[in-house]
Amino acid sequence: MDLTLSPSEAAFRDELRAWLAENHPGEGPPGDDEAFEHRREWQRKLFEAGYAGFSWPKEYGGRGATMVEQALFGEEMARAKAPSPVNVLGMVMGGPVVITHGTDEQKERWLRPILTGEEIWCQGFSEPESGSDLASLKTRAVKSNGEWIVTGQKVWTTYAHKAKWCMLVARTDPDVPKHQGLTYFIMDMKQEEVQVRPLHQITKEPEFNELFIEEARIPDENVVGGVGNGWAVAITTLMNERAGLGAAAAAGVKMALDELKLLAQERGADEDPLIRQRLAQLTIEVELLRLNSWRGLTQIMKRGVPGPEGSLPKWQWGEINQALTELAVDILGEEGAYWDSPWTYRLLRSRANSIEGGTTEILKNIIAERVLGLPKLR
Amino acid sequence: MNFDFSDDQQAIKRTAKDLLADRFKLERVRELAEAGRYDDDAWKELCELGWPGIFIEEQYGGQGLGIVELIILMEELGYALAPVPFLSNAATGLLIQSAGSEEQKQRWLPGLASGELSGAAGLLRGDEAKLVPDADAADVIALCGAEGVRVVERSAADVQRVATMDSTRQFARVRANGAGEALEGEPGPGIGAGLLAVSAELTGVAQRAMEMAVEYARDRKQFGRPIGAYQAVSHRCAQMLLETEGARSATYYGAWTADAQPEELELAASMAKAYASDAGWRVCSSSLQVHGGIGFTWEHDLHFFLKRAKVDALLWGSASEHRERVAGLSTVEATAAV
Numbered sequence: 271m272d273l274t275l276s277p278s279e280a281a282f283r284d285e286l287r288a289w290l291a292e293n294h295p296g297e298g299p300p301g302d303d304e305a306f307e308h309r310r311e312w313q314r315k316l317f318e319a320g321y322a323g324f325s326w327p328k329e330y331g332g333r334g335a336t337m338v339e340q341a342l343f344g345e346e347m348a349r350a351k352a353p354s355p356v357n358v359l360g361m362v363m364g365g366p367v368v369i370t371h372g373t374d375e376q377k378e379r380w381l382r383p384i385l386t387g388e389e390i391w392c393q394g395f396s397e398p399e400s401g402s403d404l405a406s407l408k409t410r411a412v413k414s415n416g417e418w419i420v421t422g423q424k425v426w427t428t429y430a431h432k433a434k435w436c437m438l439v440a441r442t443d444p445d446v447p448k449h450q451g452l453t454y455f456i457m458d459m460k461q462e463e464v465q466v467r468p469l470h471q472i473t474k475e476p477e478f479n480e481l482f483i484e485e486a487r488i489p490d491e492n493v494v495g496g497v498g499n500g501w502a503v504a505i506t507t508l509m510n511e512r513a514g515l516g517a518a519a520a521a522g523v524k525m526a527l528d529e530l531k532l533l534a535q536e537r538g539a540d541e542d543p544l545i546r547q548r549l550a551q552l553t554i555e556v557e558l559l560r561l562n563s564w565r566g567l568t569q570i571m572k573r574g575v576p577g578p579e580g581s582l583p584k585w586q587w588g589e590i591n592q593a594l595t596e597l598a599v600d601i602l603g604e605e606g607a608y609w610d611s612p613w614t615y616r617l618l619r620s621r622a623n624s625i626e627g628g629t630t631e632i633l634k635n636i637i638a639e640r641v642l643g644l645p646k647l648r
Numbered sequence: 649m650n651f652d653f654s655d656d657q658q659a660i661k662r663t664a665k666d667l668l669a670d671r672f673k674l675e676r677v678r679e680l681a682e683a684g685r686y687d688d689d690a691w692k693e694l695c696e697l698g699w700p701g702i703f704i705e706e707q708y709g710g711q712g713l714g715i716v717e718l719i720i721l722m723e724e725l726g727y728a729l730a731p732v733p734f735l736s737n738a739a740t741g742l743l744i745q746s747a748g749s750e751e752q753k754q755r756w757l758p759g760l761a762s763g764e765l766s767g768a769a770g771l772l773r774g775d776e777a778k779l780v781p782d783a784d785a786a787d788v789i790a791l792c793g794a795e796g797v798r799v800v801e802r803s804a805a806d807v808q809r810v811a812t813m814d815s816t817r818q819f820a821r822v823r824a825n826g827a828g829e830a831l832e833g834e835p836g837p838g839i840g841a842g843l844l845a846v847s848a849e850l851t852g853v854a855q856r857a858m859e860m861a862v863e864y865a866r867d868r869k870q871f872g873r874p875i876g877a878y879q880a881v882s883h884r885c886a887q888m889l890l891e892t893e894g895a896r897s898a899t900y901y902g903a904w905t906a907d908a909q910p911e912e913l914e915l916a917a918s919m920a921k922a923y924a925s926d927a928g929w930r931v932c933s934s935s936l937q938v939h940g941g942i943g944f945t946w947e948h949d950l951h952f953f954l955k956r957a958k959v960d961a962l963l964w965g966s967a968s969e970h971r972e973r974v975a976g977l978s979t980v981e982a983t984a985a986v
Contacts, residue, residue, distance in 0.1 A: 271650060271652065271653060271654070271657075271900070271904050272650045272904075272908070273649060273650075273651060273909075274649070274908070274909075275649055279649060338649050528980045531978075531979060531980040532980055535979070540975075546971075546972060546975040547968060547971050549975055550972065550974040550975040550978070551971060553919070553975070554898070554919045554971070555894075557898075558897055558898060558923065561900075561901050562893060564649065564651050565651040565897055565900075567649075568651040568652045569652070572652060582889075582890055585890065586890065631879070631883070633886075634879075634882070634883040634886035635883075637886040637889055637890075638876070638879075638882035638883065638886045639882070641889060642882075642885055642886070642889060643862070643866070644865055644866060644874075644877070644881075644885060645866065645873070645876055646877060647873070647878065647879070
């Protein structure tokens with residue numbers, strides 16, 4: 271066991287930390303469009319420094335980073351409170367899918383503009399009737415005159431209004447079992463057959479969108495991984511991102527926890543024994559999130575598959591974030607009710623942490639079935 | 649960055665697991681618990697194998713390995729609920745190795761390493777230590793108080809056996825009344841390692857209880873299907889995994905700091921003890937819930953684990969007390985950006 275960084279790992283981290291200190295873009299301007307452009311420029315800067323698409327193989331414009339480096343990258347970005355790059359979905363999901371399942375032409379066409387931030391990607395998976403049961407999705411793609419005609423509705427689509435490309439999973443064969451009749455497409459968002467409508471969430475902002483797709487066209491060259499293979503292709507994206515995200519998420523909540531402790535100090539709440547107990551419990555759980563992420567990473571590096579602790583971080587992170595924001599608002603008391611309090615947005619936004627990217631209930635099912643070997647009901 | 653055990657450490661774990669599974673089938677654990685005694689032959693065997701001295705320096709007759717190796721054994725001992733006085737002996741040796749003078753170490757450590765000397769360690773509340781494992785049978789008792797650690801000969805101490813809900817282990821209340829000798833050195837490392845030892849034991853206990861629950865949930869059928877197919881049950885088991893793995897991560901990390909990054913040990917040890925204390929009880933009681941009525945019977949073995957978990961949680965500082973220590977050790981400097 272050695273939980274220190276090797277000299278090369280430490281050198282990588284130090285280099286990145288120094289670069290971030292010098293190149294941090296600062297807080298974005300107010301206004302959605304302005305903020306978006308600010309992050310697009312930040313992505314460009316990351317790209318020019320070789321930090322965009324960090325985990326991608328070098329031949330596709332990435333750094334071919336090791337898993338430890340990916341985890342360190344996530345940690346340092348969180349520690350520096352750097353904004354997330356504007357094309358995070360393209361870099362974390364779209365790009366890896368194309369790299370793993372795409373043809374050479376597809377790689378040539380799509381990969382570089384992801385990294386530079388020129389072409390923004392969004393994800394078209396969930397539908398109003400298909401959330402946790404994603405394989406039941408109904409958006410339909412029909413082959414006609416050598417191209418695909420798509421009709422359906424998608425929901426919870428981040429960045430749809432800014433995106434050029436949509437990672438769209440649609441049903442191409444309604445006559446086979448549901449998982450087998452799906453195909454993964456890259457759909458051009460800039461066609462009028464695709465309507466984007468913002469979804470207002472409880473935090474007031476429209477972070478997500480609905481997509482109304484009415485006979486949109488997708489060329490056959492935009493099928494990724496083969497017709498009927500959509501489910502397998504969609505699942506690949508979920509596998510790789512876990513390791514890096516776990517460490518980044520842990521670093522992010524550590525920053526929030528430190529901020530919370532300063533708040534408690536300012537208010538004298540850190541003298542209250544009950545508050546101290548809750549702060550200590552959060553301290554422990556935040557540290558465990560970090561440790562579980564690193565333990566999970568070691569398992570993946572050594573054995574190629576995560577150990578049981580690897581399936582825990584996303585679930586844990588949601589619970590920690592919710593408990594942390596609740597404690598903050600408790601400490602603030604009546605001021606915690608104010609709309610413009612720094613913790614109000616985070617309190618409300620944290621309610622989605624146990625739902626987005628896989629609900630806690632689904633994660634528990636996965637743990638119960640795949641880690642503990644318990645039988646399925648359905 | 650490598651959070652895995654070395655090949656040697658994994659070999660220790662496998663060997664310990666297999667040996668304890670063979671020597672301590674649950675019928676044997678039950679038999680000894682109901683008789684209120686330990687397995688002396690097995691203890692002798694473990695002593696001959698060098699287990700008690702695993703962390704004791706070679707110059708004092710030990711194996712010269714570290715706290716990671718110690719907690720590897722402790723986790724397996726907890727998993728097996730092994731009826732031997734390993735923990736108390738280890739805790740005593742840890743304190744003496746940490747804070748004893750050269751002469752004291754020479755006097756006591758070899759016996760503790762070989763098992764010829766029996767040790768017990770307790771936490772003083774005022775002038776009484778209320779929950780000291782194996783004090784009655786001990787030769788020497790180490791008592792930690794506000795003023796540091798004193799080691800007292802059994803004959804000079806006032807020791808009252810006390811029955812606890814954990815019949816797999818023997819406990820006593822101890823008063824030293826000023827007898828014994830002080831350990832003048834720094835006890836911190838010994839205290840930290842001792843807390844990690846019991847945290848590892850709790851991790852093993854939780855792991856066993858979880859496995860029992862999962863096995864039961866797979867086998868027990870109601871309404872035409874295994875109860876583990878129902879989410880109320882399967883989700884409960886997932887929660888058990890989360891807590892057991894948390895206790896494990898905390899313990900392994902803490903043990904690593906004891907060997908490699910001692911300035912982090914104090915905080916890591918209290919984090920582990922706090923978390924593992926809660927996890928042990930919660931996982932065991934959750935396992936009981938999965939078992940339904942049968943889990944509530946004396947005849948089912950689960951209650952032995954449940955009770956060990958509760959008493960371990962109370963031993964050497966409760967979860968709340970250790971959380972209070974964590975709070976004190978993990979404040980953020982207002983001026984420093986982390």
